[in-house]
Amino acid sequence: MRINFWHISSFIISLFVIIPILTVFSSFFDNTSNYYKILKDTFLMEYIFNSLILLVSVLILTFIIGTGSAYLVSFFNFPFSNFFKWALILSFAVPPYIYAYSLTAFFENYGTAYTILKNLFGEGNYNQSIPKFDGLLGVVLSISFSLYAYVYILARASFLYQSQNIIDLGKNLGFTKFKAFYSIILPAARPAIVAGLSLVAMETLAEFGAVDFFSINTLTTGIYNSWIAFDDLAFANQLSFFLLLFIFALFILENLSRRNAKYHFNTKAGFKQKQKIQLSGKKAFLAFSFCFLVFFLSFLFPLSQMMYWTIKFPENLFDLKIIDLLMNTLYLVILSSLLLIIFGLISNYGNRVNKNKTLNILSTLSISGYAIPGVILAVAFITFIAWFDDSVIKNLGFVSIKKVFIGSILGLVLVYFIRFYSLAYNGIKSGYEKINISVDESSYLLGYSKRKTFMNIHIPFLRNSLLFVGILVSLEIIRELPITLILRPFNFETFATTAYISASEDLLEAAAVPSLFLILIATFFIIVTSKYILRDNNE
Amino acid sequence: MNKNFFEVKNVDFKIGNKTKVKNVTFAIENQGDVICLLGPSGIGKTTILRTIAGLEKLKKGSIILNGKTLSSENINLEPEDRNVSLAFQDNSLFPHYTIEKNISLGSERNKEKKEKKISLKEIVDLLDIFHILNKYPHEVSAGEAQRASLARSLIMQPDLLLLDEPLSNVDQSFKEEIQVRLKKILNKLKITTIIVTHDSYEAFYLGSKCGIILNQELKQFDDPYKVYHLPNSIEVVNFLNRGILIPAKVTGKNTLENWDLGTIEGNFIKEYPKGSNVQLLLQPEDLEHDDQSNLKLEVVDRKFRGTNFIYTLKTPSNTMIPVFVHSHHIHQHEVDEKFGIKRPIHIDHIVCF
Numbered sequence: 001m002r003i004n005f006w007h008i009s010s011f012i013i014s015l016f017v018i019i020p021i022l023t024v025f026s027s028f029f030d031n032t033s034n035y036y037k038i039l040k041d042t043f044l045m046e047y048i049f050n051s052l053i054l055l056v057s058v059l060i061l062t063f064i065i066g067t068g069s070a071y072l073v074s075f076f077n078f079p080f081s082n083f084f085k086w087a088l089i090l091s092f093a094v095p096p097y098i099y100a101y102s103l104t105a106f107f108e109n110y111g112t113a114y115t116i117l118k119n120l121f122g123e124g125n126y127n128q129s130i131p132k133f134d135g136l137l138g139v140v141l142s143i144s145f146s147l148y149a150y151v152y153i154l155a156r157a158s159f160l161y162q163s164q165n166i167i168d169l170g171k172n173l174g175f176t177k178f179k180a181f182y183s184i185i186l187p188a189a190r191p192a193i194v195a196g197l198s199l200v201a202m203e204t205l206a207e208f209g210a211v212d213f214f215s216i217n218t219l220t221t222g223i224y225n226s227w228i229a230f231d232d233l234a235f236a237n238q239l240s241f242f243l244l245l246f247i248f249a250l251f252i253l254e255n256l257s258r259r260n261a262k263y264h265f266n267t268k269a270g271f272k273q274k275q276k277i278q279l280s281g282k283k284a285f286l287a288f289s290f291c292f293l294v295f296f297l298s299f300l301f302p303l304s305q306m307m308y309w310t311i312k313f314p315e316n317l318f319d320l321k322i323i324d325l326l327m328n329t330l331y332l333v334i335l336s337s338l339l340l341i342i343f344g345l346i347s348n349y350g351n352r353v354n355k356n357k358t359l360n361i362l363s364t365l366s367i368s369g370y371a372i373p374g375v376i377l378a379v380a381f382i383t384f385i386a387w388f389d390d391s392v393i394k395n396l397g398f399v400s401i402k403k404v405f406i407g408s409i410l411g412l413v414l415v416y417f418i419r420f421y422s423l424a425y426n427g428i429k430s431g432y433e434k435i436n437i438s439v440d441e442s443s444y445l446l447g448y449s450k451r452k453t454f455m456n457i458h459i460p461f462l463r464n465s466l467l468f469v470g471i472l473v474s475l476e477i478i479r480e481l482p483i484t485l486i487l488r489p490f491n492f493e494t495f496a497t498t499a500y501i502s503a504s505e506d507l508l509e510a511a512a513v514p515s516l517f518l519i520l521i522a523t524f525f526i527i528v529t530s531k532y533i534l535r536d537n538n539e
Numbered sequence: 540m541n542k543n544f545f546e547v548k549n550v551d552f553k554i555g556n557k558t559k560v561k562n563v564t565f566a567i568e569n570q571g572d573v574i575c576l577l578g579p580s581g582i583g584k585t586t587i588l589r590t591i592a593g594l595e596k597l598k599k600g601s602i603i604l605n606g607k608t609l610s611s612e613n614i615n616l617e618p619e620d621r622n623v624s625l626a627f628q629d630n631s632l633f634p635h636y637t638i639e640k641n642i643s644l645g646s647e648r649n650k651e652k653k654e655k656k657i658s659l660k661e662i663v664d665l666l667d668i669f670h671i672l673n674k675y676p677h678e679v680s681a682g683e684a685q686r687a688s689l690a691r692s693l694i695m696q697p698d699l700l701l702l703d704e705p706l707s708n709v710d711q712s713f714k715e716e717i718q719v720r721l722k723k724i725l726n727k728l729k730i731t732t733i734i735v736t737h738d739s740y741e742a743f744y745l746g747s748k749c750g751i752i753l754n755q756e757l758k759q760f761d762d763p764y765k766v767y768h769l770p771n772s773i774e775v776v777n778f779l780n781r782g783i784l785i786p787a788k789v790t791g792k793n794t795l796e797n798w799d800l801g802t803i804e805g806n807f808i809k810e811y812p813k814g815s816n817v818q819l820l821l822q823p824e825d826l827e828h829d830d831q832s833n834l835k836l837e838v839v840d841r842k843f844r845g846t847n848f849i850y851t852l853k854t855p856s857n858t859m860i861p862v863f864v865h866s867h868h869i870h871q872h873e874v875d876e877k878f879g880i881k882r883p884i885h886i887d888h889i890v891c892f
Contacts, residue, residue, distance in 0.1 A: 438631035
């Protein structure tokens with residue numbers, strides 16, 4: 001095998017991304033503090049139990065909401081069905097922790113619900129009759145309404161590419177609509193739905209903000225606490241090890257499903273465009289109500305709650321250094337996106353021109369970062385830098401590098417890089433998959449060099465994919481909480497961290513302004529990219 | 540010394556580590572000659588073109604164009620440095636450019652040293668693609684994309700043009716006309732061309748020489764008439780699928796004897812000693828129909844092919860023999876009827892194995 005530039009760069013990227021996993025595994029046998037013993041005897045089982053309950057509940061709820069709404073907008077025409085088609089993905093703009101703030105703000109004692117009732121019916125003891133969505137139920141609702149869109153997008157894409165032929169076949173066999181749904185449509189979309197649910201599962205296990213806000217002890221909060229409260233990195237890594245095992249199982253499941261899901265995107269031979277069924281009367285009303293309820297609960301509700309508080313407590317708006325927060329957020333977004341796109345392009349191009357198995361394996365390793373919760377990545381990164389500094393740098397007599405990487409923009413951007421590299425890599429890869437390899441070869445035969453082919457053929461063609469990847473990564477970074485929280489420089493805040501800090505100090509009204517800005521910016525990004533996310537044009 | 544314009548010498552054509560065609564040697568004598576390579580699907584025809592274009596490397600043998608070695612064990616000129624153009628079978632147009640821009644990119648190559656023998660307009664007219672010039676590749680049919688790709692390769696006026704099944708996606712009704720135009724244009728531009736196809740009629744029409752690739756080997760490389768009438772192996776006969784082999788005994792300098800058909804006369808391509816048992820190649824046009832003949836065979840099938848019928852006849856020893864009859868022949872014979880064969884049987888070239 002000839003080692004060239006592409007091998008080396010892919011190897012470096014993969015090695016870099018794999019550092020956190022290696023760190024977690026190698027720290028497994030390190031000595032831990034007493035906290036481990038205390039926890040093992042007391043709450044460890046609770047952590048695991050809570051994580052499992054949370055996972056199962058969220059999966060059931062996101063399956064019902066995501067698949068149900070995708071089925072309705074893909075197969076039927078009803079009032080506003082075209083609007084819901086893209087409006088249902090706006091829930092991505094509301095991270096689970098902001099949903100949690102809204103839920104609490106609305107239903108808490110003397111909260112928004114109380115105020116509404118008071119304005120409608122006058123003074124009264126309403127607090128007892130207002131349901132409380134906190135604790136585990138609150139976390140389940142917050143995560144589900146924020147993340148069901150993963151299932152919605154993938155299920156809808158799969159429904160969209162189901163041929164009318166298979167639906168006609170069902171009719172021909174005399175199936176009722178319900179039977180056709182569960183025996184033809186649903187099994188055909190199964191791989192896509194499982195892929196969506198796997199993403200939800202990974203995000204749920206990684207979720208930090210909402211579970212922390214509702215004080216639910218899960219493995220993720222356990223990792224954070226063992227590091228923050230007990231300063232026990234080794235134990236944080238041991239907990240991470242357990243969580244990673246969970247996640248690897250899901251990762252493998254998701255990959256297997258995704259591979260099968262490709263079959264449903266074949267729109268060539270034998271594909272017949274579906275005709276949507278026009279609903280009217282009661283059925284149309286029910287379909288509309290279901291979609292509207294999902295849209296309202298997932299997006300309008302948190303947005304209006306945050307707006308209401310921003311208007312009610314305008315002083316918070318003026319107290320906040322909006323421009324600083326915006327600049328900080330943009331700074332991180334631009335720097336990280338650029339880095340991710342450049343390296344994503346290099347790796348993809350290297351794989352394309354080299355067609356080499358080793359390179360392929362390295363690339364697969366390098367995209368595993370997305371499966372690892374942000375908390376683990378941040379803690380493992382600190383562990384690694386501390387180890388590297390103590391055992392290598394200091395031994396060589398150099399000045400400590402801890403400050404360069406921990407609590408610095410550089411460290412933050414590097415960990416974002418590890419976490420979101422798979423988004424960039426896969427996004428660019430799916431763009432590249434649309435360029436037939438013979439296009440490259442034609443270009444060489446027309447006298448274009450490899451560099452000229454890359455600049456004149458690939459880049460113009462990939463322009464849209466790159467823009468899409470850039471925005472997708474930006475969206476993730478704007479919403480990202482645990483990595484930013486752990487690794488940000490002193491006095492460097494983003495909308496996400498400001499909202500978290502205010503909420504954790506029980507100043508929910510103050511959390512509303514940064515949350516509102518975060519939702520608005522994220523909404524803007526989603527609307528810009530909705531065409532690509534929904535893939536209506538078979539692109 | 541006779542110097543060929545293009546030569547392939549003892550080359551093993553491979554994809555990765557998998558050998559597709561072994562120890563291939565052939566040459567194109569003059570600049571402007573067109574040759575065709577024929578063979579079944581998946582045999583390695585495309586691999587040969589890709590290797591000549593420099594898209595696959597070779598480990599044995601050499602490829603020489605106009606005195607310059609393009610590939611050998613030690614030399615591998617990059618595809619962009621060869622001035623060899625390959626028109627792919629599948630759509631290889633640049634998806635983000637219009638058809639016109641795609642074609643004009645071809646004319647940018649060799650701009651400085653090339654005398655302009657043909658304009659974009661001429662090529663567009665010849666291939667009948669004027670109506671798609673402003674469209675993007677995904678907006679045109681597979682046949683149109685293939686013609687656009689052909690136009691791009693032609694306008695480039697390369698030293699060597701490689702066409703991989705160039706008309707496979709073109710409608711049958713239009714195909715023959717395009718073949719005529721393609722032949723004319725290649726002749727006019729004097730572009731040395733290698734065409735790969737599985738359509739023997741296309742190969743026989745376009746190529747001054749044809750190569751037959753079977754079982755990892757170049758079995759025969761000759762002019763089309765000889766490939767058809769004088770195949771050099773049973774594999775070539777079977778591939779062209781236009782005749783059968785029947786047992787016969789050599790009875791004289793110009794005669795053979797078959798148990799079912801009796802005496803057969805003609806000119807032997809290769810001499811055989813009297814008394815030898817051979818396999819005689821019998822092609823559909825070798826036998827003539829004669830209602831008055833006393834040599835009658837049973838009809839088991841009849842295919843109508845427009846200009847002619849192909850009757851399949853069963854001999855007493857159960858051999859199936861194909862026979863052409865002009866479709867204007869006065870009466871047709873039904874299955875199970877008897878069918879007369881003119882005697883004595885005379886075959887111009889007697890090919891035996």
